[in-house]
Amino acid sequence: MQLMTWTMARLGSRFGFLFEPYKKRVLHSAMGRLLDQPLDLMVGLVEPDGTKRVLPFTIDGKELCNCEQFERVNSITYRGYSEDYRLRFEFNIHSIFYPQDEKLCLLPAFYLEMRVNPIKNWRWREERKEIPDKVKLFIRIKRPNTDLSVKVGDGGKNAQINLAYQNELKPEQGPASRQPAELPPVNVEERILSLNPGCSVMNEELAGEDGAGLEYEIPISETGSGIKWRLIWAAYTRDPILKIKDKNELRDATFRYCSHWLDVNEVMADAVANRDDWLAHSRRFEKLMDQAPLRGARRHLINQSFHSFLGNTFWCDIRDQKGPMKQWFSVWEGTCTYHSTIDVEYNTTLWYLTLWPRLLAMQIDQWANFRIEHEPSGGAYMSHDIGVGTHITGQAYPHDMPVEEASNYLLILQTYMHWTADRSVAHRHKPLIEKLAAYLKWADRDGSGFTSEGNANTIDDANHATQYANKQTYLAVKRVAALRAASTLLQHASNEDLAKECEEIAEDAIKKIERSAWMGDHYAVCLEKNSFGMIDDATGEMISFDQDSGWDAYSIYSANGTFLPHIIGQPDILDLKRVKTDITAAIRENNSQYGNGHTSDEPDNVWVSQNMWRDHLAVYLRMPSGHAQCYWDMQLMSNVRYQSFGYIDTYVNNQLAFYPRGAVAMGYLLSGPRLIIDRLAPGGAYITVEPSRNVPQRWPLLPLADWKANKIPVCVVDGNGNVNIEGEIDPIIVHGNKVSEDDPKGKNLIG
Known part of the structure; x- marks a missing residue:
């Protein structure tokens, strides 16, 4: 595959790399994306005539020919050629992952391998030099504001490059980037260790005055020989990396991996001792994924978004001197840096359900502590997020999204409970479920089946009819689904009366939605045709739009709230024949080069995750869905030449980059067998x-x-x-x- 920006990350440990071949660098940090620094990474080989051939992550050396990349879900291999000497050089970076194995997945380390194999021909080149018997490989790094040192033991054993630096905790983008850092820099130690004896310190001429590197001579061997240069790159910090509001106090949180390893020495010792076993598990998981009958674009989307999601995760321990440590798990919202945004996690629920439900359960409990009380209804709704940057103290987004986030939470809770049979969440959060139900009942002020309060939603780059309008079909359907969810949850939590009331309200609202919103071949965006009484929650100003502003447009969100209930076997919410007609019509009317826009009024306003969510529902409904190549085309376009956004959810009108929401791609593994x-x-x-x-x-x-x-x-x-x-x-x-x-x-x- 052609070169493009690519993320490699660890679950919960933040340590990661952003490979940027077109910028000839790697962004790197023990604290991960948006807290990283440019690294000049020179890896490659020395040709017999002394020429240093390199992969395109450095400004030094001569770039190998025909550089390309091949990714799997846990690893990526970069390949380049020495055309004169007919050699193929490969560099593999492996981020071990095996579902529900905490220690393996938390390990703040990557496994690296380099190999060189001969090739018979280089295209039609007639002039050939003799293939050497062996060549020198090298790894050399340069990094600003970093203490670098190299150490090699007797016989070239235990060769290592050591790094030490302070990592600032102020994100380079998002709301937290515009504020002073709220935590001091953390002290980081890293080590690159060679597992092969016989290494030597890279000479100063090649390493440069401010670089540090190792060299290793390797025989040229045929593909499959197993002869490789094996290395491990580990990182570690014990310092607090989050401030979390817990019982009305701000407490420090450190990486969960500190409970497994005391320092970088212990990390490296475990990484060495368990290498074969951990890699075997990780490669088995890769093989399972590789055998799934996914077309190329879908596979690429899963592999790319997998590491974008991992790179946003924080798995920590909250330090409490008065009691035992508590575990914490949250997910940054990419460049926005909000923590565990509920509407984002609503979509990434598919990742947790597929691989690790416990991590979703942890967030379900955490969200409950940040609910927002609502006096007029006697109920409550959920905050959009629970913090930003390094501070988790409550919602940081500038306005609430009451109906949407209350509904999202209930749907997540219901799906988790039915998927896992864990009824304890319903009992534990019974008071909150009751309050959310009270709010959702109240939000329909005129008994129309549609909400007339709390209508601002997360589609924050859409037109006003889609984002703020009263009586939105998207929210009406999601509210109905959430009331049904509340009903089932309360049945398990022994509140039969409120459960019955929620079910009755939902059934009544469904009839009204079908009667009022159906336009013949699609559901309207909203019932309101003018702006009377509509307020922009972000600015507080009155909104003005007329009948041509998209109230009756085609939308990809009409049945959004029905998907999670569908995969746990709940009764259909809308008329399925109409839903299929609506999906087909929106695909036709909202079409653009990279997928479907929010509505037919703005077809270029594409969110890839919402397209995939709609596609998964369509497959469950036995409809054709073949749009993944459009979404992958957008990822390619956004990660070559001067553009470098990792997984990006949006087209040029927005910048939801390095984003976790692409993990909705895991739904391809659920919708394929219609599980x-x-x-x-x-x-x-x-x-x-x-x-x-x-x-x-x-x-x-x-x-x-x-x-x-x-x-x-x-x-x-x-x-x-x-x-x-x-x-x-x-x-x-x-x-x-x-x-x-x-x-x-x-x-x-x-x-």
């Missing part, structure tokens, strides 16, 4: 799949895996269109399978 999980269904767990049967496929059912036992069930479609489950753990119903003599109870039969 539905309801572990609280009447009569027992209800788990179904219904993959397309037109081609052979192997879908890893990751949410059903027993990761500790290394057992992952796979939904297999054979060449005859038959569907079987390999390695079944939970009983799974396969839609469309017939009862056979071997299945007398018909466990795989619907009906």
